[in-house]
Amino acid sequence: MLLDIGGDVGALVVTMPSDRTGDEVEIASPGVTPGHHDHVAVVRRPVPGGDVASLVFPELRAGDYDLREKGHVRAVLRVTIEGGQVTTADWPA
Known part of the structure; x- marks a missing residue:
């Protein structure tokens, strides 16, 4: 996978439970109300040695972000993106 990062742009890779394959996850700045946000599929x-369920947001400006299931209000995970780096996280079980 090729990621275009550098300066104040980073990326996010989240390991997901295998049963979430096909689900969509939204990302937005904290406190942003639900609506149309960037989203990707698991x-x-x-x-x-195999494969892993994951989601990738390839280009994010540095800062804090909330992730939630597409169409839901409650944030499931908060991450901090650093410019020029790939941030990794695990989706809560």
Whole structure:
């Protein structure tokens, strides 16, 4: 996977439970009301020895973000993105 990061732009990779494959997850700044936000689907990606369910937001400005299931109000996970870095997180079980 190729990510375009640098300066104040980073990326986010979240490991997901395998049963979430196909689900969509939204990302927004904290406190932003539900509406149309950037979202991606959970897909299985190859890793050494098999594959893993994950989601990737490839280009995010540095800052805090809330992730939630698409169409839901409650944030499930908060992450902090650093410019020029790939942030990793695990979706809560």
